Amino acid sequence: MPLRAVRPPHETRTRILDVAEELFMHHGFEATSMRMLTAAASVNLAAVNYHFGSKDALVEAVFRRRLDPMNAERLAELDRLEADANGKPLAPQAIIRAFIRTSLKMVGDTRAGGRTFVRLLGRTYTEPAKPIRALIGQLYAPTTERFKAAFMRALPHLPREELFWRMHFMFGTLSYTLAATDTVQLIAGTKPEDRHDARALEERLAAFLTAGLLAARAENAGVKKAA
Amino acid sequence: MPLRAVRPPHETRTRILDVAEELFMHHGFEATSMRMLTAAASVNLAAVNYHFGSKDALVEAVFRRRLDPMNAERLAELDRLEADANGKPLAPQAIIRAFIRTSLKMVGDTRAGGRTFVRLLGRTYTEPAKPIRALIGQLYAPTTERFKAAFMRALPHLPREELFWRMHFMFGTLSYTLAATDTVQLIAGTKPEDRHDARALEERLAAFLTAGLLAARAENAGVKKAA
DNA sequence: ATATCGTTCAAACGTTCGTTTGAATCGATT
DNA sequence: AATCGATTCAAACGAACGTTTGAACGATAT
Numbered sequence: 053m054p055l056r057a058v059r060p061p062h063e064t065r066t067r068i069l070d071v072a073e074e075l076f077m078h079h080g081f082e083a084t085s086m087r088m089l090t091a092a093a094s095v096n097l098a099a100v101n102y103h104f105g106s107k108d109a110l111v112e113a114v115f116r117r118r119l120d121p122m123n124a125e126r127l128a129e130l131d132r133l134e135a136d137a138n139g140k141p142l143a144p145q146a147i148i149r150a151f152i153r154t155s156l157k158m159v160g161d162t163r164a165g166g167r168t169f170v171r172l173l174g175r176t177y178t179e180p181a182k183p184i185r186a187l188i189g190q191l192y193a194p195t196t197e198r199f200k201a202a203f204m205r206a207l208p209h210l211p212r213e214e215l216f217w218r219m220h221f222m223f224g225t226l227s228y229t230l231a232a233t234d235t236v237q238l239i240a241g242t243k244p245e246d247r248h249d250a251r252a253l254e255e256r257l258a259a260f261l262t263a264g265l266l267a268a269r270a271e272n273a274g275v276k277k278a279a
Numbered sequence: 280m281p282l283r284a285v286r287p288p289h290e291t292r293t294r295i296l297d298v299a300e301e302l303f304m305h306h307g308f309e310a311t312s313m314r315m316l317t318a319a320a321s322v323n324l325a326a327v328n329y330h331f332g333s334k335d336a337l338v339e340a341v342f343r344r345r346l347d348p349m350n351a352e353r354l355a356e357l358d359r360l361e362a363d364a365n366g367k368p369l370a371p372q373a374i375i376r377a378f379i380r381t382s383l384k385m386v387g388d389t390r391a392g393g394r395t396f397v398r399l400l401g402r403t404y405t406e407p408a409k410p411i412r413a414l415i416g417q418l419y420a421p422t423t424e425r426f427k428a429a430f431m432r433a434l435p436h437l438p439r440e441e442l443f444w445r446m447h448f449m450f451g452t453l454s455y456t457l458a459a460t461d462t463v464q465l466i467a468g469t470k471p472e473d474r475h476d477a478r479a480l481e482e483r484l485a486a487f488l489t490a491g492l493l494a495a496r497a498e499n500a501g502v503k504k505a506a
Numbered sequence: 507a508t509a510t511c512g513t514t515c516a517a518a519c520g521t522t523c524g525t526t527t528g529a530a531t532c533g534a535t536t
Numbered sequence: 537a538a539t540c541g542a543t544t545c546a547a548a549c550g551a552a553c554g555t556t557t558g559a560a561c562g563a564t565a566t
Contacts, residue, residue, distance in 0.1 A: 064513080080407045082309035086554060096514055101555060103513095175405040178458040180307050214483070221452050221487045224459065228451025231405040256441070260448045263494030264487040291543080313524060323545055328525060330543090 065103050067093045070165055072114050077172040081111055081181060112187055115176075118169045119188070123195040125154045130198060141205040145262040151199055152226055152257055159230065160250035174231030177223075207265075214269065222261045229257065292330050294320045297392055299341050304399040308338055308408060339414055342403075345396045346415070350422040352381045357425060368432040372489040378426055379453055379484055386457065387477035401458030404450075434492075441496065449488045456484065 071093040075084040086107060090097045104110040129150040133142050155173075158166030176184060196219075203215055210218075298320040302311040313334060317324045331337040356377040360369050382400075385393030403411060423446075430442055437445075 078407055080307075080309065082307065083408070085552075087552085096516085097554095098516090098556080099514075107554065175407070178402040178405060178455065180305055180402070181310070217483050218487060221456065221484070224455025225448050225452045225491075228405065228455045229448065232447075232451065256444050257448070259494045259496060260445060260491040264452075264491040267486045267490030269486060312522075314522085323543095324524095325526080325546090326544075334524065 064093075064095050064099055068095060068100060068103065068110070069114055069117060072110055073118075073165055073168050073172060076111070076114065077168045077175075081179075081184070108183065111184060114169075115173070115184070115187060115191070118166070119173070119191045122154055122158075123192065126151060126195055127198060129153065130202060134202070141208075142202060144203065144206050144265055145258055147199065147202050147206060148222070148261050148265065149254065149258050152261070153254060155226060155230055156250045156254050156257070159253065170230050174227040174229070177227045203265075218265050218267075221264060225261060225264075226257065229253075291320075291322050291326055295322060295327060295330065295337070296341055296344055299337055300345075300392055300395050300399060303338070303341065304395045304402075308406075308411070335410065338411060341396075342400070342411070342414060342418070345393070346400070346418045349381050349385075350419065353378060353422055354425060356380065357429060361429070368435075369429060371430065371433050371492055372485055374426060374429050374433060375449070375488050375492065376481065376485050379488070380481060382453060382457055383477045383481050383484070386480065397457050401454040401456070404454045404458075430492075445492050445494075448491060452488060452491075453484065456480070 068089070072084070072089055075089055075092060086097060086100055090099060093099075100107065100110055104113055130147070133146055133150055155170050158170040161167055173188075176188060179185065200215075200219065203219065204212065207215060295316070299311070299316055302316055302319065313327055314324060317326060320326075327334065327337055331340055357374070360373055360377055382397050385397040388394055400415075403415060406412065427442075427446065430446065431439065434442060
């Protein structure tokens with residue numbers, strides 16, 4: 053007779069979420085079938101539909117579980133910075149660090165599965181499946197608005213349009229870094245143990261992004277024109 | 280009696296490639312079925328397997344068709360710069376422009392479908408499907424090696440490890456920009472007509488990337504420490 | 507003990523997938 | 537006009553997909 057394991061409440065739910073996070077990251081949403089997912093989680097095939105309703109709803113649940121706390125933490129860090137500043141504009145790099153630190157912290161966090169998620173997230177920004185992107189945009193909107201406002205106060209002389217683009221670039225660099233850090237090795241040469249060191253990565257990224265954000269507007273001075 | 284259209288040689292092949300590029304971009308690889316693909320291309324369901332062998336082989340063909348000329352053009356531009364420089368190291372921004380210009384030119388090119396491809400490409404870097412990524416890395420390897428060498432000559436005092444990371448960041452910014460320019464609007468505010476202006480985009484990107492590449496190594500000077 | 511509620515289970519549902527098949531049709535060559 | 541290789545066609549293949557079903561189960565409360 054088969055043993056039925058005694059499980060704490062919601063054990064099945066969270067195990068499905070954990071495994072889904074992992075498999076979605078490694079194979080993508082579509083390529084992850086309910087059968088391989090439930091098998092890997094050691095739950096019955098029908099468990100996903102019972103607990104979440106559908107596969108799509110599971111995808112949404114995977115994102116919601118992590119994204120809300122993440123953005124809350126980002127906003128809390130920004131709140132703290134602004135409280136300390138007593139109404140003065142913040143240093144641009146401090147804002148940048150407040151934004152990227154939360155993500156990078158999770159890169160180093162192998163145990164809780166945060167690393168898997170943050171990679172999944174970085175990849176999903178550029179994914180075509182529309183309802184997922186819409187959800188993410190919606191969950192992110194309040195956070196990006198707050199950071200946009202902080203940057204505008206910190207850089208009053210930078211034209212808004214230019215700021216929007218540079219935020220776009222910064223966001224791209226971050227999400228690509230999160231998504232591709234150990235899947236893409238187009239530029240070989242980085243030491244593997246280095247790639248997951250959140251502290252070192254924050255330094256590198258903060259330096260790069262701050263310089264980019266504060267860059268002088270482009271002119272062709274000193275650049276030999278090609279063609 | 281049904282008319283059979285008279286087609287130039289390889290018409291079917293190229294039409295499949297064009298439609299595949301488009302559909303892969305909009306829905307992803309897995310979500311694009313052979314049936315919708317062949318229907319959109321107005322060819323028989325069996326045509327893909329006849330001309331390409333399998334769906335995977337079609338994906339590979341889609342990338343090969345565009346990637347080889349793209350990288351050839353990049354290398355030609357770098358060759359030209361180096362010939363003009365007479366052995367002197369190049370200006371970093373000139374190298375950056377040589378790399379990004381080819382991609383950005385295609386963003387503006389709606390007619391030939393280059394824009395669709397370059398978005399597809401940008402997205403695929405972070406995709407999990409392994410054989411595709413391996414193929415792209417392999418097709419890109421000679422190009423990135425040449426550019427890496429050019430950067431090393433241009434920036435002899437930048438530690439190699441730091442250079443590798445910054446190339447990684449630059450690459451990420453570019454590919455995210457290509458992939459997400461009109462699919463993600465996390466940072467609202469950019470004028471839509473602006474997003475496809477290759478010339479303006481090159482200026483913005485070149486300014487951002489050059490500053491990032493040349494950034495001073497990170498120290499915490501002037502940054503109020505949080506926590 | 508019995509009823510109840512949330513959960514798990516094996517089995518099956520209809521649909522869609524990528525691929526294969528063998529005949530029909532085309533244009534070019536004898 | 538007959539032949540031949542290349543291409544297109546309609547139809548079918550087995551496999552895998554997400555989801556549904558109804559019974560079995562376990563713990564808790566009556």
